[in-house]
Amino acid sequence: MVCDFVSSDSWVILSPIEQSIKRKIEAVGTPLKDWDIQINYGIKTGFNDAFIINTEKRDEILANCQTEDERNRTAELIRPILRGRDVKRYGYDWAGLWLINAHNGLKSKGIKPVDINDYPAIKEWLDNGGVAYNGKMYKGFSQIEKRSDRGDTPYNLRNCAYMEDFSKPKIVWGNLNLTASYAMVQDNSFINAPSPVIVPASKFLLAVLNSKLADYYIRQLGVTRNGGYFEYKPMFVEKLPVPQNADTKAVTDIESYVDSKNETAIDKAVYMLYGLTEEETLYIDKKGR
Incomplete structure (x- = not known):
């Protein structure tokens, strides 16, 4: 030895x-x-039940938009998201989940935080709540207001200096696995922490x-x-x-x-x-x- x-x-x-x-x-x-x-690690919302939604809720939010302009803005803000369990070796099975990317901006690049008032249909969901993607009850604003892991307002996600990396080709994996299971994601999908991400891929x-x-x-x-x-x-x-x-x-x-x-x-x-x-x-x- x-x-x-x-x-x-x-x-x-x-x-x-x-x-x-x-x-x-x-x-x-x-x-x-x-x-x-x-x-880096994937995105952290501080309260997944509010900021991660299923396709049914996404469609409902888009249907509640009052104008085509609002609908387009809202659709752009809601991005596909993967979880560690969705990632397989050389691929992934997307579960139809979406992230409300109410980011906190990037001061170094002059990107301002998302103003929730520009997204009334999303604000309605975050304020009033309902059945979350996992079947639990999201009770509305009071739950996101009291979380410590947040941005400038309760509606904003915490600061993420590498936010733009999620729009690039990336290697992702579930942090807890029986064996190596890395996959490349080409589109603008996010992945949820604690799953990590490598950019460029x-x-x-x-x-x-x-x-x-x-x-x-x-x-x-x-x-x-x-x-x-x-x-x-x-x-x-x-x-x-x-x-x-x-x-x-x-x-x-x-x-x-x-x-x-x-x-x-x-x-x-x-x-x-x-x-x-x-x-x-x-x-x-x-x-x-």
Whole structure:
């Protein structure tokens, strides 16, 4: 057994093969925290029962708009939202849920907070309440007024400096999973915290994150819970070393495997990227899913 004291955070006792795998991964890759990307948590509403609605409620709100102009403004403010449970490996099953994106603006870019008075139909819902998307009763303004996690007014969401990132292609995942389950979302959908998000997204990075090698490495950084669940926090994912200047053909091949959903080929190609031996790949295979 070998003691690894390299990390400033902690040390662990590794077998010779585990030590070899760790060194190869860290020699080839650059930690994601040092990439030109942003890794953050999804949107936080402070009260999901009010700000997350189903399609039926969205349609009702739009039907209550008094003018076409109000209806267009309102439709633009209500955006699709995913939950961690909706995200699968390389895809997602949208549950027909929507976020009332009553954001608090971005002062650094001169974007003002949403004025709820410009959205009377939304205000009516937030003021009066009704049956929420999950079947619970939302009792109206008094419930959003007393929440501490809010913006300038009870109608506004808390500050979110990376709000615009949700309009870009992004990689998302559920924070608590049995195995790596990352997906790329191309549209302007949000994802609900505590699920994380990476911007910008690429098929190459998506493939590496979903690979057995990456899952093996990340899971060594935390504790697996009862039932085999692991919390894929940004603080763990950002430590994954990924090659920034991988061979162009290797990147192209891996991206093509994503398109064809050939996970066996992805795992093999990622192992080759890091120069692992057959013995080392078999070791990870036995440890993984």
